[in-house]
Amino acid sequence: MDLLFARLQMGLSLAFHIIFAVVGMAMPVMMVSAEVAWIHTGRAEYVDLAKRWARGTAILFAVGAVSGTVLSFELGLLWPTFMAFAGPIIGMPFSLEGFAFFLEAIFLGLYLYGWQKLRPRAHVFAGIMVSIGGAFSGAFVVTANAWMNTPTGFRFIGGRLFVDPFAAMFNPAAAAQVIHMLLAAYAAVGVGVAGIHARLLVRHPLNAFHRRAFAIALVIGMPAALLQPLSGDWAGHVVARTQTAKLAALEGQFATERYAPLRIGGIPDVAARTTRYAVEVPGGLSFLAYDDPAALITGLNDIPRDSWPPVAAVHLAFQVMVAIGFWLALLALWAAVLWRRGRLFHSSLFLKAIALSAVLGFVAVEAGWMVTELGRQPWIIQGVMRTSDAVTPMPGLRFPFIVFTFIYIGLGAVVIALIRRTVRETVPRGAIR
């Protein structure tokens, strides 16, 4: 029971933090882009935009910083056995993350409070440092997570632990996962912000402020959305090579077979060991995983039952993530076509599509984390340590879970209210022409 609540608390904390982490990576890029555009064009809308985005960043970054602190403690509070073992092995990416986070915090302070004090160049520099710090701190944390999926860089010789921190940091899943997460951050936040401004553009089509905001958000988000399916394909190849059970769960693949089909949709029935109602593309999975439709895919039937991840949840989360990924890539193509025709702001269908898709990128990010975390179960370190062996002996873990649930619901509600208010203020009558 306590294992369940430990996992729920960790899951809740991750799910909450990831939203703010993603915003902390991508939002500074947008605010500093707006500021650079202001310096180059002298248009007042751009500086107004940079300041308002900075204000949103300030709120979201602070909540991200404290919820990230919660996570770094929870690694030990909930999984002390895991940290006692893994701490030295993945300490390097975490210490590098510490510095990236430090730079982010320092330069965000300079950026937010330095509009008057810093010269324009120095101010832009501060914003760029925040953006770089955000990207690197995300990358380093994901590196550590990738190690849990593909643990390398340690050996036991005569009962003594030998660690190669570089081999651990550059583990097989690291590069693919880092790229996938960074692209996800820029795509989700780009589309999210574009969606907010698209909604306002539907009502005020000529508003210059929202047009510029919309354009910058698309410039940040759309290339990432377009590249994301490719990076997902890469990440999938890595999973196929390194995490047999995760791949089988992603696809609801029970039988071990050649010409394994790609399943679109469908509901895995674990008791009957089959996935029903899926649209199957013959040989599709074998081809995607190994570039060969005849490749042999190991199904769950050949994996011990006590080493299965929760198949239905992983499959469902994966379907959600992939579907949204393709939809956002499609939106990116649509945006490119409209932009070439010079009609980016004129298609109300496109504006509405973006507005309705605003939260989808975040849904995909959450689904993606469920895929990677649930898909690794029952292992906390794939093939090395089970989650149930890592949990703290402390009983009563339901109480901290309940407390954090209430705190996070409360904080989430306040953040949403404050962001809504910041957005509402951006409809100055004078700007509507």
Add this chain to the structure above:
Amino acid sequence: MIESVPLLSVVLVLSLTAYALLGGADFGGGLWDLLATGRTAERQRATIAHAIGPVWEANHVWLIVAIVIVFTGFPRAFAVVMTYLHVPLLLVLIGIVLRGSAFVFRAYGPDDRRHERVWSRVFAIASIATPLFLGVVVGGVTEGRLPVSADGSFAALFIRPWLTPFCAAVGAFALALFGYLAAVYLTLEAQDAEEQAAFRLRALATGGAVFVLAATVLLLAVRDVRVALVASAWAIPLHVATGASALAAFAFLWLEHYRLARMAAAAQVALIVWGWALAQYPYAIRPQLTLTGAASPANVQTLLLQVLGVGAVVLAPSLLYLFGMFGPRGDRTPVG
């Protein structure tokens, strides 16, 4: 070759010192937000918010640095602390979350009195609770009651190791120390003489409280800890130095030489942290686990030291730039 364990321990204590001097003072700011009274109360709150605004997030990162050093360099100690001090650490975390969130909600929220009052209160109470429980955690690591094995009742394993008069006294001491630091720093941030006088009075009062609580901590310490704190070879010179900086801080506050008072108070707090660290040495967790016993493989510690060294080269100028820009009475206007 230099041993990595003592060197990494020194770096750990340095980051804890930085956290006490910078992050600690930010928590102290919350105490004075709650206790702002008199004609200058509103001005005091504004000054505190001004002083903390640009720097609190950077100051907070010192805690993260310390945590990372502990779990990378001394993983066994990390596991023990996180297991048996789970409850007070959880309360520290809740405090950290609410303090930071409430601060930005107040700063970037609507200009309406009710909203400000609510988040002001949350900010202040969380700022007070966090150092109290941080102190309890330090007390727990020092006092030597942490279980050696996970056999026993919930209370025996997870409550009694830290629910002691000694740990409570360390908690109160930490709060007083941070409040004292904050009040001394704020004398330099005050907007006018009247407000400055208010902070001076608070600094003098908490300075007295620090003295009384330090004596209480010593009195409540178990024999081993007391001996380590007062009777080892380094103890006398260190206590003399701590006492001298405390007296100097008092004198400078009295004479209204605030810059000198700030230096003396910071030296005093740093020396207190170092006094504790030396008394704790060679233990990570007294008396069951030494730093060497808790250490990760030597190559990991050496690499961690190198990473921290390279990082410091990037960090130091950035931090100096930040503090140079937003020193006392700096002009700072947040956006929006």
